[in-house]
Amino acid sequence: MKMALIVPGLPHPLLCPERNEGWQRIRDGFAAAREELFAAKPDVLIIYSTMWPSIVGHQIQAHPNPEWVHVDELFHDLGSIPYRFCVDQAFAHAWCGAATARGLSAREVAYDGFPVDTGSVVALKLLTPENEIPACIVSSNIYSDRAESVVLAKAALDALEKEGKTAAAVVVSTLSNRLFTDFIEPGEDRIHSLKDDEWNRKILEFLADGRLEDVSQLSREIHRQVRVRKVVNFKPMWWLSGVMGGHNRFSGKVHAYEALHGAGGAVVTLTPSDAGVGDKEYDEEDVEVFGGDRGVLIAQGTPAAMPLPGAGAPPSAPARASVPATAPVTASPGGIIRTKTAPDPVGAYPHARRAGNLLFLSGIGPRTPGTNEVPGGPVRDAGGHQEEYDVAAQTRQVIENMSAVLAASGATLADLIDITVFLIDMERDFADFNAVYREHFEGIQATRTTIEIDALPTPIAVEFKAIAHLEPA
Numbered sequence: 001m002k003m004a005l006i007v008p009g010l011p012h013p014l015l016c017p018e019r020n021e022g023w024q025r026i027r028d029g030f031a032a033a034r035e036e037l038f039a040a041k042p043d044v045l046i047i048y049s050t051m052w053p054s055i056v057g058h059q060i061q062a063h064p065n066p067e068w069v070h071v072d073e074l075f076h077d078l079g080s081i082p083y084r085f086c087v088d089q090a091f092a093h094a095w096c097g098a099a100t101a102r103g104l105s106a107r108e109v110a111y112d113g114f115p116v117d118t119g120s121v122v123a124l125k126l127l128t129p130e131n132e133i134p135a136c137i138v139s140s141n142i143y144s145d146r147a148e149s150v151v152l153a154k155a156a157l158d159a160l161e162k163e164g165k166t167a168a169a170v171v172v173s174t175l176s177n178r179l180f181t182d183f184i185e186p187g188e189d190r191i192h193s194l195k196d197d198e199w200n201r202k203i204l205e206f207l208a209d210g211r212l213e214d215v216s217q218l219s220r221e222i223h224r225q226v227r228v229r230k231v232v233n234f235k236p237m238w239w240l241s242g243v244m245g246g247h248n249r250f251s252g253k254v255h256a257y258e259a260l261h262g263a264g265g266a267v268v269t270l271t272p273s274d275a276g277v278g279d280k281e282y283d284e285e286d287v288e289v290f291g292g293d294r295g296v297l298i299a300q301g302t303p304a305a306m307p308l309p310g311a312g313a314p315p316s317a318p319a320r321a322s323v324p325a326t327a328p329v330t331a332s333p334g335g336i337i338r339t340k341t342a343p344d345p346v347g348a349y350p351h352a353r354r355a356g357n358l359l360f361l362s363g364i365g366p367r368t369p370g371t372n373e374v375p376g377g378p379v380r381d382a383g384g385h386q387e388e389y390d391v392a393a394q395t396r397q398v399i400e401n402m403s404a405v406l407a408a409s410g411a412t413l414a415d416l417i418d419i420t421v422f423l424i425d426m427e428r429d430f431a432d433f434n435a436v437y438r439e440h441f442e443g444i445q446a447t448r449t450t451i452e453i454d455a456l457p458t459p460i461a462v463e464f465k466a467i468a469h470l471e472p473a
Contacts, residue, residue: 001157001160001166001243001244001245001272002040002041002042002166002167003036003040003042003169003270003271003272004169004212004240004243004244004269004270004271005033005037005127005168005169005267005268005270006170006171006207006236006266006267006268006269006270007030007122007123007126007127007170007171007267007268008026008119008122008172008173008174008260008263008265008267009049009051009117009119009120009122009123009172009173009174010075010118010122010174010260010261010263010265011075011078011081011118011121011122012026012260012261013026013027013122013126013260013265014027014081014122014125014126015075015078015079015081016078016079016186019186020186020187022189022258022259022260023189023260025258026256026258026260026265026267027126028255029255029256029266029267030126030127030255030256031126032255032267033127033255033267033269034126034127034128036253036269036271037127037128037133037168038132040168040271041166042133042166042167042168043088043133043134043165043166044088044091044133044135044160044166044167044168045124045127045128045133045135045136045167045168045170046135046138046167046168046169046170046243047124047135047136047137047170047171048138048170048171048172048235048236048239048240049119049120049123049139049140049171049172049173050119050140050171050172050173050177050235050236051117051118051119051140051172051173052116052119052120052137052138052139052140053139053141053142054139054140054141054142055141055142055143057105057106057107057141058099058104058105058106058107058138058139058141058144058152059106059107059108059109059138059139060095060096060099060109060136060137060138060139061108061109061110061116061120061136061137061138062087062089062093062108062109062136063087063089063109063110063111063112063114064089065085065086065087066083066084066085066087066116067083067084067085068082068083068113068115068116069082069083070082070083070115070116070118070121072118073118081121081122081125083116083121083124083125085124085131085135086131086134086135087135087136087137088134088135088136089110090163091134091136091159091163092108092110092136093108094159094162094163095136095138095155095158095159096108097159098155099151099152101155101158102151102154102155102158102288102289103151103289104148104151104152104155106152106155116137117137119172119173120135120137120172122172123170133168138152138156140235144235146216149238149239149242150239150241150242150246151242151288152239152242153238153239153240153241153242153243154242154243154288156169156243157243169240169243169244171236171237171240172236174260174263174264174265175196175199175200175204175263175264175265176191176192176193176196176197176199176200176263176264177263178192178193178196178262178263179192179261179262179263180192180261180262184261184262189258189260189261189262190259190262191259191262191264192259192262192263195439196264197264200257200264200266201257202218203215203218204257204266204268206218207252207254207268207270208252208253208254208268209248210248210249210251210252210273211252212237212240212241212244212247212248212250212252212270213241213246213248214248215237215241216237216238216240216242216246219237219238244270244272245272249273249274250270250271250272250273251270251271251272252268252269252270253268253269254266254267254268255267255268255269335353335354335355336352336353337350337351337352337353337354337405337408337409338350338351339351339404339405339408340369341369341404341405341407341408342364342369342401342402342404342408343364343365343367343368343369343372343401344369345362346457346458347457349362350362351364351405351408352405352406352408352409354409354470357469357470357472358467358468358469358470359406359411359415359468359469360467361402361405361406361464361465361466361467361468363463363464363465364398364401364402364405364463364464364465365394365398365401365456365458365460365463366393366395366396366398366401366460366462367397367401367458367460369401369404374389374459374460375390375393375394375396375397376389376390376392376393376394376397377389377390377393378458378459378460379424379460379461380459381459387459389461390432391423391428391429391432391433391461391462392432392435394460394461394462395432395433395436395437395462396436398462398463398464399413399437399440399464402464402466406468409468409470410470411468411470413440413441413444415468415470416441416446416466416467416468417447417467417468418446418447418448418466418467419441419446419447419448419464419465419466419467420448420449420450420451420464420465420466421433421437421448421449421451421462421463421464422451422452422453422456422462422463422464422465423450423452423453423461423462424452424454424456424460424461424462425452426450426452429462430450433462446466
């Protein structure tokens with residue numbers, strides 16, 4: 001793959017950029033991305049659009065010259081968009097065949113009058129205005145999970161290899177996708193919520209560092225925190241990482257980030273680079289074939305009914321999805337959990353222990369795994385003298401460490417039912433701690449007890465202990 005692009009699909013930057021400075025900056029971002037795209041000289045532009053939803057399988061646009069006058073169903077007042085695109089029909093056919101071979105339900109769309117979605121129209125009009133690069137568009141199945149998205153990506157790579165072509169991958173999606181439900185004046189546009197903006201900026205920070213696969217892995221936590229009951233804006237990250245090789249070795253550039261009717265619209269380019277961060281941080285299964293039932297993964301080999309060239313023997317049973325982990329998880333008899341993704345315990349105890357459907361977490365503080373550094377600074381130096389510290393930074397790291405232990409146990413923060421918090425200075429630290437706590441737990445509503453104590457075993461100001469409820473094993 002020559003490069004990857006992430007672009008928003010709402011029509012404002014195309015039809016009326018002059019009405020809002022942010023919309024114009026997104027338009028300018030498209031122009032900068034277009035320069036990189038043309039310099040890369042791919043044979044085909046592969047577009048995964050969240051604005052073309054499908055329910056039955058994956059639809060692949062295969063009409064050689066789809067032509068129409070498009071009007072967005074929500075923002076029709078902005079005007080119409082005449083289009084006539086150039087589609088790589090041979091690649092579309094190869095991709096459909098490869099997807100079917102890997103166990104997916106896929107079919108080609110190749111007849112006059114089938115409407116191209118707004119996002120694909122906007123992307124193609126701004127990235128290849130004269131059809132300089134032929135394209136292929138695939139729908140976003142609203143029920144597909146991460147495994148299915150990765151398999152769809154690998155099918156695209158199969159098709160490229162068969163056709164002997166190079167490609168640039170484009171995902172059309174906002175970051176946060178929470179739009180205003182009433183029409184607004186252009187000058188009033190802003191990101192819908194502070195939580196959305198916070199996660200948008202975290203995603204962009206990762207992408208600027210070339211950490212595409214880490215964004216793909218991080219999506220589960222983002223989805224839980226923003227509490228939007230759909231993952232449409234994360235599917236393209238799963239697909240994009242899969243089609244780009246599932247790693248973090250990229251040079252990333254954020255060309256623009258602005259509000260689009262409340263959603264977070266960004267233009268980002270990613271180019272393969274040896275100077276990138278490196279391999280993915282976590283270790284989820286690298287599924288090759290979709291097993292036919294969403295949530296059931298076949299990670300190695302293939303079903304007997306759908307052999308792939310060079311594939312190994314089918315496994316005796318479908319493998320379950322592994323939990324994200326930066327290092328192997330040690331699960332001992334008796335439900336004991338130890339993981340290198342959290343700081344090492346300071347005594348003879350595990351990170352967590354499962355008993356039936358309950359998971360008991362040992363007390364965990366803000367030390368950084370591997371280095372034992374304390375974000376926000378320790379409360380005292382090596383000589384025992386008091387130091388200034390940031391309890392908010394420590395609290396965030398505690399929650400991150402606790403999330404790692406939960407992930408190693410097959411759980412998330414949302415599974416917590418009871419939390420005990422220990423603070424060494426209630427009067428000084430409670431307000432700042434509580435503000436950070438609210439960001440993560442307001443929607444979870446676990447019970448909580450906060451206790452002031454004289455000291456903790458390491459020079460930290462805050463520690464959590466918790467109980468989670470898990471699904472039956």
